[in-house]
Amino acid sequence: MTNILIVDDQDDMRAGIRSMLLLDPTFVVVGDLSDGLQVPAFLRDNAVDLVLMDIRMPGIDGVEATRWIRKEHPASRLRVIVLTTFDQDEIVLAALRAGANGFLSKTVSLAELVAGIAEVVAGGGALSAAATAALIGHMTDSPPAVIDKGLLERFFALTPRERDVIVLVASGLDNHEIAAQMSVSPFTVKTHAVRAMTKVGARDRAQLVTFTFRAGLHP
Template sequence: MTSRILIVDDQAEIRAGIKAMLRLDPGLVVAADLSDGLQVVPYLRENPVDLVLMDIRMPGIDGVEATRRIRKEHPPEKLRVIVLTTFDQDDIVLAALRAGANGFLSKTVSPAELVAGINEVVGGGGALSAAATAALIGHMTDSPPPVIDQELLRRFDALTPRERDVVILVASGLGNDEIAAQMSVSPFTVKTHAVRAMTKVGARDRAQLVSFTFRAGLYP
């Protein structure tokens, strides 16, 4: 199955580098690359794609606003968005999540990590690299919500003790393999618990699950 990718970044060398990395997977086809966030929505109206790789900082409008505009016309289940960032401003990462991004990857990821992240998000999951998790955790713990979101907290009450344990470990920045080793279960079991937890709390992906966990006051 082929996935069509739109690359959005104001730096030509970055766009060229991403295209080169995506050649590792013949199932990933670069439909186009754009240099300006303002071009994204008009392009998508005429050219359907499966996923947008979005730079966080661009002229015209930034990646947060571009993602917000995408979501006005394209729901997350129809079009996926991964934000590429250096994670030096955690509040911007969080803003992109709230705007509707499905995942976050650092611009320094390896080609294999980029391909794996794209395939995970296209398949309905959420890419959340270690750097992304650290950024979210850093922002949340430095600036905890002044008021616990009681509605979100009630959703977490529906989790089983095992699902809750997995969620807390996910929010602490651990990957499936690390959680599996800590809990003495298989990575598949961890993923199953995480997916069930996302369904119960209404999180569209792993990135939003981390955000919901902190907003509900459930700090690791």
């Protein structure tokens, strides 16, 4: 079972997300909050595995609330997915730098939401197509001035197949698209990506993309 906290200032949005999550018996909604300022006290008193966090809220926004969570709760114990209608690159980057493990649009289907939660809870990362495009767009428009040689050395541990996968990940393709291009199964692609994340020390897929660009290995 996955204990989930919903944080969003819109009553109808919280109710809608809760209704969607109740359709999956593996999820337990342990609470829903309308303000990021309420998060610290709730997490002190309740067992939570995953926070679904809105970006635009009164008090403190989702980025700041996520930053506070990371000061008190490591990603290995508490995962955070940002849910928003915004996909601008600066918002995506701010959320990821604050410690978010995923970034999904509020318009995702139930299947996409469930898949994203499962991916993040399992230790991976979930990015909507628009968020991925925003992240890659920012990295392409503002590439690092100098290659991070320390990061590049970590990539030396990858197999040729793993390197092929992460380059395609950094180009914005999803697992199914990569699988079709490499003539392998999506499960094989996911396995290569997870192993690559472990070897280079990336906490999730989004950070893997960032590391790939910083190491000068982007397409």
